[in-house]
Amino acid sequence: MQNSSSDSNLKSNTDVQSSTQILQQHFGFSHFRDGQQQVVDTILNGQSSAAIFPTGSGKSLCYQLPALVLPHLTLVISPLLALMQDQLEFLASKGISAASIDSMQSKEQSQQVMAGVKSGHIKILMISVERLNNERFRQFLAHIPISLLVVDEAHCISEWGHNFRPDYLKLPKYKEQFNIAQTLLLTATATEKVVSDMGEKFAIEHNNIVLTGFYRANLNLHVQGIKQTEKDNYLAQWLNDKTQSSGIVYVTLQQTAEQVASSLSAKGVAATAYHAGMDSELRQNIQQNFMNGNIKLIVATIAFGMGIDKSDIRFVVHYDLPKSIENYAQEIGRAGRDGSPSECLVLANYDNLNILENFVYADTPEASAISYVINEIIEQAKQHNFQWEVVLNSLSSQSNIRLLSLKTLLVYLELAGLIKPAYSYFAEYKFKLKCSESELINKFDGERQTFIQAILDSSDKAKIWYALNFERMAVQYPSDRSRVITAIEYFDEKNLLELQSKQMTEVYQVNSNPMDLALLNNDMYSRFEQKELSEIKRIEHLLAFFASNSCLSLQLAHYFSDHRLQQPCGHCSVCLGSVALMPPVPQLKPLNEFSFNSIAKDIIEKLGEKSSATLISRFLCGLTTPIFTKLRVRKLNGFAMFENYRFNDIRSWVEKNISTN
Template structure:
């Protein structure tokens, strides 16, 4: 890139988008793309992927075509670009005939800097032929992992996108994704037929997100304990559940507790889903309880927490979903609740996959997810190492680092558990084994005459929660297995023999099932504000909400929380001082500057 174009890129970043400097890798990617090179970009959610093609789209001649599978994300990004004064539109199945015709007219007359399209609409023969007659600035393939059958979110409609490269030999292509392991990365490069692409891999570390994992015990009680530290209805969050039924149950229970929560899943009518989506991005709903389909199309920067009520199927999905928290760089939290039954259920679904290769890959990915959930060392290190970003130092911002597990000599306890499984002829599940160990008296034990077993009542020193944790660790360490085909009964492995015979000793972690009340999130982000500054922030937040409502747009598209916090601290008094606030560009200064400066001057 010439010096003038580099200066142009930085100038556009500052004047259009309102940021002082590029983040890691952004400048290099923009440089490559403006120069006409193909790029492959692996950058975490919230890392600033969109700017990597949006700024080149403003520099290169023609219209940039952005391919996205996510209709909601298209709409959100186009709305945000327009708020910054960029000429953008989307072209997908949501448009009526007249609106679609209007977009095509803008495209053909050179009125658009960026056009977002769905893969199906892009590959429509008529539209495809029209593109070949027009000046195209670049092609951006967003969510590029969708093209790979080894990715966690393979979409068949992406499979033909690779054909594009041959038809537009002079147009640079950029493929972007937030989550892809080494095999998926290679598959993406091959399938998209990129020409000697420049590969840019950013750090996967999101230091502003605190990762916490707890064994699932009364999960609703654990969730409520987590939420209690978030007073009022001022923080946005997502709670992910694996089934539609659980989504609705959790949403109703949160509503009963006074939270502004709504359910979202594919079984709901389209207008209901659309309404929930709009209410969430406009801060009219604080918590969305959803299946994993929700959030893919949301570019909402002020999500302060993401909770997984059930164990995700793979680390890629978990990483992408937790990455929806704290996109504005402010402190946020990711809480995962999981239990042994979650693992059994997930493995059952994997084993039902008729494709042997897919089954092998999914089993590996699930095992890695379980390893993360059951880790006794820094969780961020486990996460980063999975994505080949090697690190061996503790992060200081996960539950393991902040509250290290306590280990104890569990040899005798483990022998008791294994002996009990053996005495029960390896024919019963976890709960019944625990009942026998603890000497419980109920009808089923009497009917089976299990009170006469030598292991009956030998484990009264441990609670149900403690035994459940110990048995789960024995499963994880390979001393026990749960037979999915036989109602998840516990069975001994060959490895169990040496432990039962006392040939080896065993250290296990004491169980931790109580979720401590959160001390982070938005309240923490504002903790360093003085009382006067906090009052200013809340006043500015109300002004932002009024403006956003009048324009029928999300509040964060006016200004983000980080910008409001900076305004509350620095209290700018004129145009140049307001422009110096990160997130304030010239278009937003022209649109909102008068009202915000008027309010800020009143503080003085």
């Protein structure tokens, strides 16, 4: 936590230079954008804040400037590597020392960054939230004074947000654990409910939450109701007079990106596909050419554009429906950042509505799977002094709950009081010496020699590699586990050995007071059902928005609590007299015309005693689960045969047939 001398240093620095002077000197800007100065000054005055700004409105500056003044490290939690790299390049161009630690780096690169942080040379460190699950990294952070915790895409902390990530819920505890005095939350897309939830979790005063408004007058929103088969021709004509402008066409699937880019190019509109299935070097090359204007049109899946600060994107097209209003808002926010008029078009129909909804149902665990997890916790707690250790990937496979849903379940169980996170650790630490045992030991003296000898003697030895054995070490030379790890990491840092660690294990304390487990199980399942219902309503809201006869800009502004726009915008497709008329959805073959027994026979046999109506329905709708991956069911007859049908209709059909067989 910042001490009084640090606070006085902070005040004296800001007395000498105002935030505006720092802005001009270090960033070369003559003035702040709307909302920026209020957030910056709040942080420099020693308080926490939240910036709810539209995409492209300069949220990053709200931590970049204070980081220059604050006495210690600014730690930034960012969800995507692309976001980090873009911001690091900007900071480097301004001569500001910043770095990231990420999975793409070599061990030497990560150690170099950590050395820079430790020395105080690096002022801004960017990491993913998952990095904090690393026991070794948390131990490193525990010895680093941190002035400010920045949470980018902060809506991820709210389960009512459109991109809830359970690991974000741990951030308030990490803030406390690392004695970080201040927090800055950043997001572009948060409803009033989500903003309130974010603020409460970090105890941010309401007056320090700054919303600048969502409406941007230079964005012209258009929705065109259209049949799927007519999209390519319509899009090619719409783009005909825009070939010299930069733009993005968003699609849902990688194969669609390739197909649409090929179709447009064949019609005389030069287009380049971009998606995660491409080689990373090719993706970087395409992105760079788009940034410098050599490529004008990108047909991409939604990951493209995250962190891309290109100011002159003149149009954004949604070839497929976006996942939510929040996603739509974020994606169109990449257009017109220079303030010039830009077009945002959605080609809308309800053809893929069922697929969109079905993805939601795939995330809800079965009640029996939830019960399995709870029983595992209780049984292990009885045997291990009310402590539960879990490797999440293994439990996901055993319980047949998707990994993200499993993390969410554990958060729910924590909120219900059954478990409480204690710590996490790597189940296995292996090392090989780069010198002899005697050389290593003789680099130290006194008690340290005895301690190091005990580490070596208690380790399990193979031909070259040693594996730490904490249980044997505790018997031979009782010492704190963290001391052993710190020592091994020090040797690694000094190039005396090579260290490897793997298989993250989460450790929880389990409530020793008896609980009604049946009631708890029902409560957990109910929470997932509520979340499922919330996500379905989000899709319904999205569809109603695109088919609405009310001003699109006005609806969008109010959805994001921007009440400064009080009248129709006058320039969206609805205001211009063109309400989207959705074409009729193609009729699907009635389910009673299919033979359930012949279609479901293979999956029922494969699942055996694990077979259930829900699992059979997921199989038929093409929804993956851990058990399907384990059993390799994709090649079986019937997989994804009903992906265009509503999941609930398929489940009712399956239940009816199971009961009559």
